[in-house]
Amino acid sequence: MTLVSGWGRFPVVDSDVLRPRSFAAVGEAVSAGTIARGNGRAYGDAAIGAARTVTMTGFDRVRSFDPATGRIRLEAGVLLSDLIDTFGPRGFLPFVVPGTRFVSIGGAIAADVHGKNHHCEGGFGRYVDSLLLRTGQGEVIEASRDENSDAFFATVGGMGLTGIILEATMRLRRVETGWIRERVISASDLDAAMRALEAGDAATYSVAWIDCVARGRDLGRSLIYLGEHADRGELAEGADAFPVGKDSRLSVPVDLPSIALNRISVRAFNELYYRMGARRAGGSHVVSLYPYFFPLDSVGDWNRIYGKRGFLQHQCVIPQAGARAVLGEILDRVARRGDASFLAVLKKLGQGNGILSFPLPGYTLALDFPVKGDILNFLDEIDRLVVAAGGRLYLAKDARQSRATFEAGYPALQRFNAIRKSLDPAGNIRSKLSQRLFDEV
């Protein structure tokens, strides 16, 4: 047995970890309580098997690529970073990227990850045409919108619980450059932030960084980043059409002591960040896709900032109608508490793809908290606000929500479980997350 944890380093639990070298060996590795794991960037317990975890990063081959259409077939362990570095210079990028590029294709499908363009272009699963799935029952099936469509829509956003994704065929976006034309808007409070995001609906990419320690009149003050793909004509003379993605030069070498993150350091950081951003507000400028999409990737092992005990991310989505009031209430409670970390993220989402996909039309708010004190009780209180507003939590980030919160947020769970049962009657595929939230006890 090996101690395993997600990116948030909470919880840390025992699981048998296997690294198969062939698809046949993947099949043989499945036994009671198995889940697939990509690059381990899910924050909580989603990619930890109830008994056994099967690491898929060794499967990193591209099977075929058609430069005429941008269609690509790949093994599930290919990382988005690899895809971007390889096909970016050839004029192709994934349609959807989350906030880190170090996730596997299989993981991106299983979590139906969303990017800064979800409000207009949808989630990762929308650009997946078909999947090769090894079910818990032992079959290897091809699933698409037309063929085995139940399995397809349950696998997109299904957190790996329909089986092990072996390969996927997806479409890439044709781009002229690897640069983004960015416009920064500063918003002095939550109302202004939400207005700016509404006005940014027409932008391909939009996201807001909220200062979650600002209180009172400043509550919800934010920087909103809008983005469009830049074409060649917008680049400086002599600039490469595709920027180089550098390995992070900065890296957190050790777990920081918990004292490092405190009211004063976070407040000072956020003040500085907000002021620097506000100074750039107004005009537009061209930035490399790497800092635009993946700001945190520039600091290696940034999860160590939270110390040994790890951290929790709380990411909820609140339906459009009640969003303003609930977001205001959540931010106020967080600001009063004062120990949320650095910057929070607010963005608009559209309709999800998969049966268990996280997105729904409304606003999503993501906050990080170090694991300490009464944080679990505090987040339970926040959950009650989310549930009352008809919202839900993102499973790829979750490590602690209750069954009641989960069931209230995901009404399609019964349909999902029926499909899961048909693919895996013996219940071989189980993660710590599924045990915690919805497997029969």
Added chain:
Amino acid sequence: MTSRKSVLVLGGSSDIGRAAARAFAKAGYDVALAGRDVAALEPDAADLRARYNVEVGLHKFDVLDTAAFESFVGALPALPEIVISIVGLLGVQQDAESDLVHATAIMRSNYEGPALILGLFAEKFLARGSGTIVGVSSVAGDRGRASNYVYGSAKAGFSAFLSGLRARASRGGVHVVTVKPGFVRTRMTEGMKLIGPLTVEAPVVGDAILRAVENKTDVIYVSGKWRLVMLIIKTLPEAVFKKLKF
């Protein structure tokens, strides 16, 4: 005959072989992969074609079948610019201490086979007046250790062969690179206790080989830390060394 640069990777299905093939294909080289099981190389060939739009050839090659070496080289559609030998067998030291068959397999896979095949290519390259030969040896060849001296001694022989070949071939326009990777997280080292800061991933080795070829470096330790570690290990007096447990 193609005018593009080409590289032949012997041991193409190993993790380092795949990584080296990717690094060279990314830099625009056409690639030939050679290994015992050609069918098993097909997915890697497809990967290189799809990623980098290069030509990829596949060839059957068994490092223990030395009798077939001349016909192997003769049957290649063209003589590559660069040949890289990544073949090797770590084996199990304890078994090799009493099992002569196992010990022989380790010695032949790490020394006899790689040296003979690269020697053959060296003659062809010298006749042409150009080419680069890359041998992946090991830090284990720098000094025999109690825990793996069968493997280490074969790698030591291979390193000495490459060093001598380099001295001779350089006068004929042929460059020889010796690669000492140190700990690499691969199938070969799976389950072994590796020291984190001294361990690299296979792609790091692939990129280092490409750089060494392009910069005409003679000997590379993939992680610079290994040069220091091995310097210390090499300079320890034998009286002290034999008492160390590692």
